[in-house]
Amino acid sequence: SLARGTGRLVSPFLGGGAVELAVAPATGLFADNATEIIDLYRTVQSNPEDVYECVRQLAGFGCDKKTYLEIRESAPFSAVAQAARTIYLNRVGYNGMYRTNKAGKFNIPHGKKNDGSDLEPAWPTMADFAAVSRALRGVVLMSGDWRDTLAKAGGSCEIEGSTIYCDSPYFGTYDGYGPRWSAEDHRALAEALRVYWRCGAEVIVSQPDCP
Numbered sequence: 001s002l003a004r005g006t007g008r009l010v011s012p013f014l015g016g017g018a019v020e021l022a023v024a025p026a027t028g029l030f031a032d033n034a035t036e037i038i039d040l041y042r043t044v045q046s047n048p049e050d051v052y053e054c055v056r057q058l059a060g061f062g063c064d065k066k067t068y069l070e071i072r073e074s075a076p077f078s079a080v081a082q083a084a085r086t087i088y089l090n091r092v093g094y095n096g097m098y099r100t101n102k103a104g105k106f107n108i109p110h111g112k113k114n115d116g117s118d119l120e121p122a123w124p125t126m127a128d129f130a131a132v133s134r135a136l137r138g139v140v141l142m143s144g145d146w147r148d149t150l151a152k153a154g155g156s157c158e159i160e161g162s163t164i165y166c167d168s169p170y171f172g173t174y175d176g177y178g179p180r181w182s183a184e185d186h187r188a189l190a191e192a193l194r195v196y197w198r199c200g201a202e203v204i205v206s207q208p209d210c211p
Contacts, residue, residue: 008162010153010201012146015167017041024135025163031142031149034098036086036106038143043083045136048129054084055123063092063118065110072106091121150192160200164193171210186210 009025011017014032032038044051061067072089076082090096093108101107111119142152146168153159168189169181190205197203 010149010159010162010164011166012149012164013167013169014038014041014141019165019167021132021135026138028139029142029149029153030136030139031144031146031152033143033145034100035143036082036100037098038141039079040083040086041132041136042141043079044129044132045139045141046133047080048133049126050080051083051087052124052126052129054080055087058084058088059121059123063121065118068092068110072108087124091123092119146189147192150196158199159196163202163204164196165204165206166193167206170206170208172208183211 007025007027009020009023009028009030011020011028011030012032014020014030014037015034017030020028020030030038030041058071061071068089071085072093074085076085089106089108090098092111093106094111096111097108099106099108113119142149146166150159150164153162153164166189168186171183171186193203193205
C-alpha cells in the first residue's frame with residue numbers, strides 16, 4: 001500500500017528522515033525524542049518559504065568558527081528562526097551530527113574541511129524545502145518516546161494495514177547522541193513490534209545482525 005501511495009507509515013525514530021521523506025506516505029505518524037528536530041519538521045511542513053529565507057540569511061553570515069559558535073549560543077524566539085538555526089548548525093557543525101548536553105543545549109563543535117579551511121555547505125534550495133513540505137503533507141509529527149508513538153498510532157490491534165519503520169539505535173554500536181539504550185530497550189522494542197506484526201502491521205527495523 002505504501003508503494004501505491006495509499007498506506008500509513010508510522011516512524012517512532014524519525015531522525016534525519018531519509019526513508020520517511022523518500023516514501024512520502026499518504027498518511028503517517030512521525031516522531032522522535034529530539035523535540036528540536038520535530039519542531040524543525042513541523043515548521044518546514046507549514047512554512048517552507050520563510051524557513052528558506054531565514055536559512056539564506058544565516059548562510060550569508062559565513063561558516064567560520066566565531067560565527068558558528070555565536071549562532072550555536074543563540075536562542076531565537078520564532079519557530080522559523082529556530083528551524084533555520086537547526087539547519088545552519090547541521091550544515092556547519094562537525095560531520096553534520098546532532099547532539100545535546102544534559103541541559104538540552106546543542107554542543108557539536110565547529111566543522112572543518114580536511115585541509116582545515118571553513119566548510120562551504122550545499123545549502124538547501126527552495127525546491128528542497130517545498131519537496132519536504134509536500135512529503136509531510138499527510139503526516140502528524142510528535143515528539144516523545146517510541147512507546148508513546150506506537151500507542152498514539154492506535155493501539156496494537158487497531159494498526160492493521162499500517163507500516164511501522166524503526167531506525168532505532170543500533171545494537172552494539174555507539175549510542176551516546178541521545179538517551180542510552182541497553183539490551184533491555186532493544187528487547188522491549190522487539191517484543192512490542194511482534195505484537196503489532198501479529199495484529200496485521202508490516203514491521204521494518206534497521207539494525208545490524210544481532211540477537
